[in-house]
Amino acid sequence: MTRSSAATVAPGRRHRTRWIRPAPGVGRLGRGGALGLGLATLWLSLLVLIPLAAVVLKSFSHGAGNFWSAVTAPDALAALRLTVETSLLVSLVDVVMGTLVAWVLVRDEFVGKRILEVVIDLPFALPTIVAGLVLLALYGPQSPLHVNLAQSRAAVFLALLFVTLPFVVRTVEPVLIELDHDMEEAAASLGASRFVVFRRIVLPNLAPAIAAGTALSFARAISEYGATVLLSGNIPLKTQVASVQIAGQIESDNTAGAAAVATVLLVTALLVMIALTLLQRWARRRG
Amino acid sequence: MRLIVILYLSFLLVIPVSLIFWRTFSHGVAPVWHALQDPAMTSAFRVTGIVTGISVVIDTVFGVTISLLLVRYRFFGRRFLDAILDLPLAISPVVVGLALILVYGKYGWFGGFLERHGFQVIFALPGMVLATVFTSLPLVAREVMPVLEEIGVEQEQAARTLGAGPTQTFRRVTLPAIRWALAYGVVLSMARCLGEYGAVSVVSGRLVNKTQTLPLIVDQSFQNYDVTTAYTASFVLAAIAIASLVVISLLRPKERA
Amino acid sequence: MGIDVHHITKRFGDFVALDDVSLSIPTGQLTALLGPSGGGKSTLLRIIAGLEEPDSGTVTIEGVDATALPPQRRNVGFVFQHYAAFKHLSVYRNVAFGLEIRKRPKDEIRTRVMELLELVHLEQFADRYPAQLSGGQRQRMALARALAVEPSVMLLDEPFGALDAQVRRELRDWLRRLHDEVHVTTVFVTHDQEEALEVSDEIVVINQGAVEQTGTPSALYDQPANEFVMRFLGPVTHLGGHLVRPHDIDISLTPEPATHAATVSRIQRVGFEVRVEARTADTTDADEVSIQLTRGLADRLDLAVGQQLWLRASHDASALDLTDTPALAVS
Numbered sequence: 001m002t003r004s005s006a007a008t009v010a011p012g013r014r015h016r017t018r019w020i021r022p023a024p025g026v027g028r029l030g031r032g033g034a035l036g037l038g039l040a041t042l043w044l045s046l047l048v049l050i051p052l053a054a055v056v057l058k059s060f061s062h063g064a065g066n067f068w069s070a071v072t073a074p075d076a077l078a079a080l081r082l083t084v085e086t087s088l089l090v091s092l093v094d095v096v097m098g099t100l101v102a103w104v105l106v107r108d109e110f111v112g113k114r115i116l117e118v119v120i121d122l123p124f125a126l127p128t129i130v131a132g133l134v135l136l137a138l139y140g141p142q143s144p145l146h147v148n149l150a151q152s153r154a155a156v157f158l159a160l161l162f163v164t165l166p167f168v169v170r171t172v173e174p175v176l177i178e179l180d181h182d183m184e185e186a187a188a189s190l191g192a193s194r195f196v197v198f199r200r201i202v203l204p205n206l207a208p209a210i211a212a213g214t215a216l217s218f219a220r221a222i223s224e225y226g227a228t229v230l231l232s233g234n235i236p237l238k239t240q241v242a243s244v245q246i247a248g249q250i251e252s253d254n255t256a257g258a259a260a261v262a263t264v265l266l267v268t269a270l271l272v273m274i275a276l277t278l279l280q281r282w283a284r285r286r287g
Numbered sequence: 288m289r290l291i292v293i294l295y296l297s298f299l300l301v302i303p304v305s306l307i308f309w310r311t312f313s314h315g316v317a318p319v320w321h322a323l324q325d326p327a328m329t330s331a332f333r334v335t336g337i338v339t340g341i342s343v344v345i346d347t348v349f350g351v352t353i354s355l356l357l358v359r360y361r362f363f364g365r366r367f368l369d370a371i372l373d374l375p376l377a378i379s380p381v382v383v384g385l386a387l388i389l390v391y392g393k394y395g396w397f398g399g400f401l402e403r404h405g406f407q408v409i410f411a412l413p414g415m416v417l418a419t420v421f422t423s424l425p426l427v428a429r430e431v432m433p434v435l436e437e438i439g440v441e442q443e444q445a446a447r448t449l450g451a452g453p454t455q456t457f458r459r460v461t462l463p464a465i466r467w468a469l470a471y472g473v474v475l476s477m478a479r480c481l482g483e484y485g486a487v488s489v490v491s492g493r494l495v496n497k498t499q500t501l502p503l504i505v506d507q508s509f510q511n512y513d514v515t516t517a518y519t520a521s522f523v524l525a526a527i528a529i530a531s532l533v534v535i536s537l538l539r540p541k542e543r544a
Numbered sequence: 545m546g547i548d549v550h551h552i553t554k555r556f557g558d559f560v561a562l563d564d565v566s567l568s569i570p571t572g573q574l575t576a577l578l579g580p581s582g583g584g585k586s587t588l589l590r591i592i593a594g595l596e597e598p599d600s601g602t603v604t605i606e607g608v609d610a611t612a613l614p615p616q617r618r619n620v621g622f623v624f625q626h627y628a629a630f631k632h633l634s635v636y637r638n639v640a641f642g643l644e645i646r647k648r649p650k651d652e653i654r655t656r657v658m659e660l661l662e663l664v665h666l667e668q669f670a671d672r673y674p675a676q677l678s679g680g681q682r683q684r685m686a687l688a689r690a691l692a693v694e695p696s697v698m699l700l701d702e703p704f705g706a707l708d709a710q711v712r713r714e715l716r717d718w719l720r721r722l723h724d725e726v727h728v729t730t731v732f733v734t735h736d737q738e739e740a741l742e743v744s745d746e747i748v749v750i751n752q753g754a755v756e757q758t759g760t761p762s763a764l765y766d767q768p769a770n771e772f773v774m775r776f777l778g779p780v781t782h783l784g785g786h787l788v789r790p791h792d793i794d795i796s797l798t799p800e801p802a803t804h805a806a807t808v809s810r811i812q813r814v815g816f817e818v819r820v821e822a823r824t825a826d827t828t829d830a831d832e833v834s835i836q837l838t839r840g841l842a843d844r845l846d847l848a849v850g851q852q853l854w855l856r857a858s859h860d861a862s863a864l865d866l867t868d869t870p871a872l873a874v875s
Contacts, residue, residue, distance in 0.1 A: 032453065033360060036352050041368070043349060047421055048374060051386030054396060058389050097295055104292040116293070118536045119300055124475070125528040126304070127482025129502045130521045133509065137310055138303040162299055182628030185595050186686070188615040189622040190642035190693055200641075204632040216376075223379030225485035226502070230509060243379040243485065250385055250489060259389070262382040269377040277370065 052266065059259035070260035078237045079245035080264060082156065086241070087221035090160040094217045098168025099210055105169070106176045123165050128226025131162055136231050151233030156241060159227040164220050168213035175209040176202075208283035215276040219269050304525060311522040314515075322519040327495055328504065331520070335500040338412065338487075339480040342419040346476045349420075350427025351469065355461075357428075358435040375424045383421050384489025387414060410492035415500070418486035423479040430472035431465050438464045471538050478531040482524055545607055546571040546729050547592060547697060552601035554587055561587040562598070563753040569731060569746075571606070574723045576744035577733045578776070584753040585733045586701055592731065593622045593699050606696045606729075621690030621728075625702040627682040629674035635661070635685050636670040642693035660688040663722070680711040687719075691726065700732035704739070716743055737777050741765065749773050766862045774864055781834040783824075783857060785865065790819070790836035792861030795845060796854045803854035806833060808847055818842035822853055 059067050070076060105117060123131065135158055137143075140150045149155045179202065187197045225243035232239040240248075242265055249258035311319060322328060356362075357369055375383070391398045391408035401408055408414045442464065446456045462469075484502040491498040493507065501520050508516035547569040554562040561584045569575050577585040590596040592603055594615035602611045610618050630638050637644075639660055643653045661667045664684040674682055683703060690698060703719070704712045720743050723730055734740050740747050741761045749756040749764065749772075757769040768774035774787055781790050784804050796803060806822035809832060813819075820835040820842070833855060837845075847853075857863045 033356070037356050037360075037362065040349065040353050040356060041364075044368070044371065047417060048371065048424070050396070051383075051390045051421075052374075052378075054389035055382060055386045097292075100288065101292050101296065104289050108289050110289060114536075116296060118532050119296065121532050121535070122300055122304065122528065125478040125482075125531050127484055127502045127505075127524045127528070129484040129505045130307075130482065130524050130528075133505060133517065133521050134303040134307050134525070137306040138298075144306070158299075162303075165299065180626070180628060180631075182624040182626060183630055185593075185615070186622060186624060186628040186689070187630070187641065189593055189595070189618070189620055190689070191616045191619075191645045192641075193616060196645060201630060207632075219377035223377060223382070225379055225381050229484075229506060243381045246379070246381045246385065247485075247489065250381070250388070255385065255389065258385055262379070262385055265379055265382060270374075273370070273373065273377055 055259050055262050055266065058256055059263040061259075062256055066256065067260045067263075070257040071264055073257070075236045075240065076242075076245055076257070076261050079240045079242045080261065082153065082240070083222050083242040083265075084268075086153070086156050086160055087218050090157060090164055090221050091214050091218045093161060094164055094168045095210060095214050098165070098213060098217075099172055099206065101169045102172035102176055106173060120166050120169055123163050128163060128224070129229065131227045132159060132230035135159060135162060135227070140231070150231060151235060151239060153232075153239055155231040155233070156228055156239055159231045160221045160224055163224055163227050164217040167217040167220065168210060171209045171213035171216070172206055175206055179205055208279065211279055212276055215272050215279075219272045222265060222268055304529075307518065307521055307525055311518040318515045319519050319522070322516045325516065327499060328516065328520070330496045331499045331501050331504045334412075334415075334498060335481060335502075338415045338419055338500065339477060341416050342423065342480045343473060343477050345416070345420050346423055346427050346480070347469070347473055349424070350431060350472060350476075351465075354428045354431040354435055358432055359440070372425045372428060375421050380418075380422055380483070380485025380487075381489055383418055383486040387417055387421070387486075387490050391417070409490050410494065410498065412498070414490040415487050415498060418490045419480045419483045422483050422486050423476045426476040426479060427469065427472035430468045430475065434465050434468040435461075467538050471535055474531050474534050474538070478528055481527060546573070547606075547731065548604040549588070549592065550602045550604070552588065552591060552598045552603070554584075554591065554596065554598050560753050562591070565601075565750075565753070565755055567748060567755060567758070569729065569748075571729050572727050573745040574720070574730045574732070574743060575746045575748060576740035577731060577748050577750055578737060578740040579735065579750040579756075580776070581735055583751045585735075585750045588750065589699050589701050589731060589733050592697075593620050594618050595622070619693070619696050621693065621695035621698045623683070623686050623690050623698070623700040623703050625705045627674070627679070627686045627706075629677075629682050629686060631674055633673075634670065635666060635672050635674070635677070638674065638685055639689045639692050641689060646693065656692060657688075660692055663691075663725075664688045678711075679707050680715055683707065683715065684718075687722075691728070695728065698728050698730040700730065702733050702735070705734075712739075719743060741777070749776060751776075768862065768864065771864055774862070779834070779836075783833050783855060783863075786857060787864040788857045788861060790834040792858045792863070793833070793835045794856050794858050795820075795835065795837070795841075796856075797845065799854050800856075803856045804833075806853045806855050808849050808851045808853060811842075811847055811849060813839070813842075818847075820847060822855065824855070 059070070071080070101120070105113065105120070126134070135155075136150060138145065139147055139155070139158060141148050149158060183201055183205075184197050187201045188194075192200065223243060224241070225247065228234075228241050228244060232241065232244070234240050234244050234248075236245070236248075242261055246258045246261050246265075249255070249261070353368070353372065357365060357372075388395060388409055390396045391401065391414060393399060393402060393409065395409075398408060406413070408417065442460050443456050446460045451459065482502055483500075484506070487500055488503055488506070491500070491503065493499060493503055499507070501524055504520045505517050505524070508514075508520070547567075549565060549567040549569075552562050552565045553560075565584075565588060567588075577588060579585045587596060591598050592605070594610065594613060598611070602609060604610065605618060605620070615622075630641065633641070636657055639657045640653050643656060648656075658667065658670075661670055664687060666681060666685055666688065669677065669681065669685075674685070677685065683706075687700075687703075704715050707715065716739055719732075732744075744761060746759065747761055747764050748758045751772055757764060757773045759767075764773060765777050768777060771787060774780055779790055780787050781793075782788070783793060799805070804824050806824040808820060808822050810821040811818065812821075816839055818837045818839055818841075820837060821832045822835065823832050835855070
């Protein structure tokens with residue numbers, strides 16, 4: 001899930017005239033490669049770019065005024081607020097718990113660690129609708145714990161916590177494994193206690209990875225649909241998240257209204273992704 | 288700290304998922320068996336299988352192609368392509384569905400034209416495939432790209448100097464080098480395709496016995512208080528998900544070797 | 545005083561890294577722990593620093609029993625082979641780290657850090673990040689960082705091991721001069737005998753978890769305690785059942801008492817020296833004898849392949865009698 005493609009910088013820009021240039025030392029791309037690039041771009045356009053453009057255009061099809069009133073309609077506004085607020089809260093928990101889980105998985109040894117290692121990815125592999133049903137089984141009306149969160153905002157929080165669990169863990173883990181252990185020993189020999197070593201040496205080095213994982217968590221949380229459907233009860237103004245609100249608008253044939261809220265989500269996701277890219281570029285320059 | 292982590296993971300992940308298995312078989316195997324025989328269920332199995340199969344093939348071909356292009360070549364717009372590749376992971380599946388309807392639906396940009404020529408996309412299999420591919424688009428590429436970068440170009444160059452053409456080089460040198468990452472990506476995207484719910488629910492129209500997939504069955508039967516069917520379908524999906532993870536965890540160490 | 549190591553034993557699983565090692569390192573000296581990799585020298589250094597716990601035995605630093613102290617309370621400076629630079633901190637902040645931990649006043653930190661950066665010739669790099677420095681510069685930064693807290697001992701673990709030959713030699717000379725200025729008790733680990741001979745006041749040869757010999761560089765070179773030390777400190781060759789250094793062989797063109805007859809089989813000129821391989825008539829010597837000559841001497845002797853020679857160990861040479869090892873035999 002991490003954007004681990006440490007882009008190799010194109011050396012020099014002298015050969016500008018040729019559009020397609022092999023990476024250093026590779027044979028020329030030739031006609032086959034150009035065809036591949038053309039097809040890949042066409043496919044991406046037909047599948048991703050044109051449809052997304054259609055959403056944005058649709059949302060403004062009846063003018064900016066209509067866009068504004070669709071977005072500020074009580075149910076839309078409530079859904080957006082709930083989505084963003086809960087996502088922020090979930091991201092915050094992910095920062096702490098994700099880092100903690102990664103720490104324990106990398107630095108601790110205990111029976112069953114390998115199972116946890118596999119289980120962590122379950123939210124990636126488990127269908128979201130099943131995730132909702134699964135959580136409902138433990139925290140719903142028939143809860144063996146007698147904790148019934150169904151149809152409450154806590155249920156939305158729980159669903160988002162479930163689906164975003166692996167992001168911070170999986171971005172922090174490799175960095176923690178690669179972390180130069182000598183650095184920690186050097187700090188200790190300079191007089192730093194274990195807590196100080198963690199706060200002043202380990203944490204700053206993990207920070208870019210934690211931030212990246214959190215950005216992915218947040219982007220996923222604001223766009224989640226399936227996991228919240230069964231669990232939250234979808235009560236407008238109360239437990240309805242933005243995605244569910246959009247689905248409702250589509251069903252009642254108000255595509256322009258749906259597109260308006262969708263555009264807000266799209267722009268938010270885009271901003272998060274841009275922030276993430278900038279952050280990674282900055283982190284790479286530093287170290 | 289270890290205790291906190293174990294408790295957290297237990298209550299958020301392990302216990303809820305185990306509970307599904309428990310609930311599914313709480314009245315024995317017979318009702319589950321019966322639910323599996325239901326025509327709606329068998330149809331859902333077939334539809335899910337077809338959609339997943341086609342989607343995974345497209346994901347794989349696209350994933351390998353785009354990985355080779357992005358890693359091995361420098362061209363105008365490369366960084367843009369690299370950036371938008373991740374976009375699908377950050378977009379709500381419902382928005383994906385909406386976007387596809389707006390373009391390929393009956394009143395969409397291309398949809399009207401396509402339907403007049405007898406090709407229905409939305410509320411039919413092609414739309415479901417599009418939706419599924421959209422949401423799982425970068426998974427293969429993001430697994431393959433780091434490995435391609437790591438192996439570098441020297442082996443490929445060596446093959447070329449030994450007289451291998453581009454196709455032979457790819458088949459005999461590049462493909463074996465990326466095979467575990469590719470297998471990992473394929474399993475991951477298969478798991479994701481099987482379980483796609485949001486986008487498919489918007490574009491499929493949920494026509495029983497026609498465009499109903501397993502995740503849609505879970506939702507619908509649960510809303511209709513047919514808990515056994517819901518649990519049975521969930522059980523199947525969860526079992527596949529767990530099996531995929533086990534396969535992936537077995538593939539991982541080989542990748543490093 | 546200095547560092548006293550008493551009966552240290554350390555095992556990693558079945559592997560015995562250190563086997564009942566005792567050692568006394570005097571205050572203010574530059575001591576080298578020399579030996580092959582895997583011999584236990586790094587483990588010993590890490591035990592002194594508190595980064596590793598011994599299974600048994602004690603470590604005393606400047607008269608204080610440090611065995612149970614965690615690394616942060618031993619007041620040692622440790623320098624790692626791969627620098628262990630704090631990547632997220634500037635050069636200045638790296639050096640200031642130990643002082644910040646000790647909550648020294650800002651002005652004092654500033655003065656001390658700038659002083660140290662000047663000492664290691666990095667004053668103009670204060671605001672850079674480690675990623676922007678060369679390996680040699682990073683290691684100098686690491687030295688300054690360790691010196692900043694005024695440690696009672698400095699411990700260097702293969703400090704120049706990751707650098708290329710040229711930089712390595714420069715830093716070696718620089719460390720020697722630095723030590724002459726600073727005079728802090730310093731222990732450094734190396735597997736490079738040249739480095740140890742050149743830089744240190746005293747050398748401790750460690751092999752297979754035990755101390756083979758301790759002494760000044762010339763004492764070790766001239767009076768090796770055993771075959772291992774002799775072989776490890778420099779090139780050796782066999783002559784008449786003895787282990788001799790190739791430059792400690794006298795050549796004569798006529799037979800003389802107590803010499804071994806030999807035939808030249810190969811002559812190789814390498815820069816200022818000439819290496820001669822010769823086969824002795826003595827059948828007990830399986831290998832050929834290697835002789836190292838200055839170019840001037842070789843030219844005067846006018847050697848040629850096939851020529852007959854008479855060889856003997858120089859009268860002041862250190863030679864080991866192989867029939868009676870490990871006893872020391874000076875002929």
